[in-house]
Amino acid sequence: MTIPIQQITLHHLSMELKQPFTTSFGTVENKDFYITEIDDGQGNRGFGESVAFTAPWYTEETFTTTGHMMRDFLIPILLNNSIKHPDDVSKLFTTIKRNNMAKSALEGAVWDLYAKREGQSLAEALGGTKSKIEAGIAIGMQSSIAELLHKIALSQENGYKRVKLKIKPGKDIDVLKEVRHHYPDLPIMVDANSAYTLEDTARLKELDAFQLLMMEQPLAHDDIVDHAKLQAEIDTPICLDESIHSLENAKIAIELGSCRVINIKPGRVGGLTVAKQIHDYCVEKGIAVWCGGMLEAGVGRAQNIALSSLEGFRFPGDNAGSDNYWKKDIILPEVVAHNGLITVPTDLGIGHAIDIEALAQFKVDEEIF
Numbered sequence: 341m342t343i344p345i346q347q348i349t350l351h352h353l354s355m356e357l358k359q360p361f362t363t364s365f366g367t368v369e370n371k372d373f374y375i376t377e378i379d380d381g382q383g384n385r386g387f388g389e390s391v392a393f394t395a396p397w398y399t400e401e402t403f404t405t406t407g408h409m410m411r412d413f414l415i416p417i418l419l420n421n422s423i424k425h426p427d428d429v430s431k432l433f434t435t436i437k438r439n440n441m442a443k444s445a446l447e448g449a450v451w452d453l454y455a456k457r458e459g460q461s462l463a464e465a466l467g468g469t470k471s472k473i474e475a476g477i478a479i480g481m482q483s484s485i486a487e488l489l490h491k492i493a494l495s496q497e498n499g500y501k502r503v504k505l506k507i508k509p510g511k512d513i514d515v516l517k518e519v520r521h522h523y524p525d526l527p528i529m530v531d532a533n534s535a536y537t538l539e540d541t542a543r544l545k546e547l548d549a550f551q552l553l554m555m556e557q558p559l560a561h562d563d564i565v566d567h568a569k570l571q572a573e574i575d576t577p578i579c580l581d582e583s584i585h586s587l588e589n590a591k592i593a594i595e596l597g598s599c600r601v602i603n604i605k606p607g608r609v610g611g612l613t614v615a616k617q618i619h620d621y622c623v624e625k626g627i628a629v630w631c632g633g634m635l636e637a638g639v640g641r642a643q644n645i646a647l648s649s650l651e652g653f654r655f656p657g658d659n660a661g662s663d664n665y666w667k668k669d670i671i672l673p674e675v676v677a678h679n680g681l682i683t684v685p686t687d688l689g690i691g692h693a694i695d696i697e698a699l700a701q702f703k704v705d706e707e708i709f
């Protein structure tokens with residue numbers, strides 16, 4: 341049966357992070373993003389979230405480009421075509437190149453709406469099997485080792501199952517030595533957000549000594565070949581993030597041996613359908629995956645949790661509780677990690693209601709189509 345789309349609303353929200361998040365590229369303090377809402381005119385509403393930042397430091401997309409793409413290209417496609425299943429959305433969107441975060445923001449709302457219409461949770465609709473998922477935490481670069489150790493201590497009080505640390509040349513070996521000295525057994529991984537080149541191979545090889553779960557995106561954001569050369573030289577498994585925008589990219593990376601793990605983010609790959617396709621392909625090839633994060637508010641966070649309930653998500657993701665990011669989130673209940681575990685909601689769709697008061701509090705404006 342066709343999923344009727346009566347109205348699409350873009351809610352522009354602006355929220356301040358509880359703590360600034362620093363990577364090798366700079367610091368994020370504030371997020372402007374869209375909550376997308378699709379109304380079927382029969383009492384059901386699906387919600388999605390755009391994950392691009394205000395500046396294009398992670399990928400080429402920004403908050404402003406996602407608005408432009410949705411308003412001028414993607415929303416007209418949704419309103420002028422009949423959609424039977426959320427998988428149809430990414431197919432219809434292939435006439436628009438890339439702009440995956442814009443696509444994902446709308447496709448996520450169609451998935452939520454579809455699940456609600458089918459009387460299913462989003463996790464169920466996606467084929468998820470886990471009732472609880474393990475939560476990991478990503479800790480941004482800190483001004484001192486003492487501050488970093490303090491943040492790690494807090495993460496352990498909260499039971500997070502693994503800790504991801506951001507590194508760059510000069511803020512790597514010494515930092516890890518200190519952290520390992522205090523936490524010899526902690527599951528740790530690192531993320532360089534492309535801060536190295538192949539010329540740093542010897543330095544990256546030194547990181548093998550720290551028994552890291554994996555090293556995320558050490559080399560260029562658009563590279564797949566050099567990562568294969570690096571992986572052949574080091575023992576630590578490489579995990580690709582920025583390099584993987586599609587199932588095709590994942591196939592190439594696996595074929596070339598560029599990584600042993602893939603970080604799947606729906607926003608980076610154009611939505612939940614492609615995220616699931618990459619997951620399925622990786623399971624077939626024996627490649628572990630986990631769900632990355634984009635400092636999401638509640639809607640995006642809930643979608644990541646539903647996705648993480650698929651069996652191939654073998655590592656804890658970057659999916660800490662709402663309270664790690666926000667003083668107040670926009671969903672009810674907020675996402676809570678108990679002893680590092682998040683219960684996958686069984687209620688309809690994303691399984692969280694929109695907190696109408698919070699939505700109003702953070703809203704800058706709205707556009708209705």
Ligand SMILES: O=C(O)CCC(=O)c1ccccc1C(=O)O
Pocket residue numbers: 398477478531533581632633634635636658659660
């Ligand atoms: O906790 C999170 O949401 C993820 C933190 C994170 O590492 C990140 C945050 C923003 C943009 C890119 C990345 C990344 O995975 O590289």
Ligand SMILES: [Mg+2]
Pocket residue numbers: 531533556557581582603632
């Ligand atoms: Mg990353």
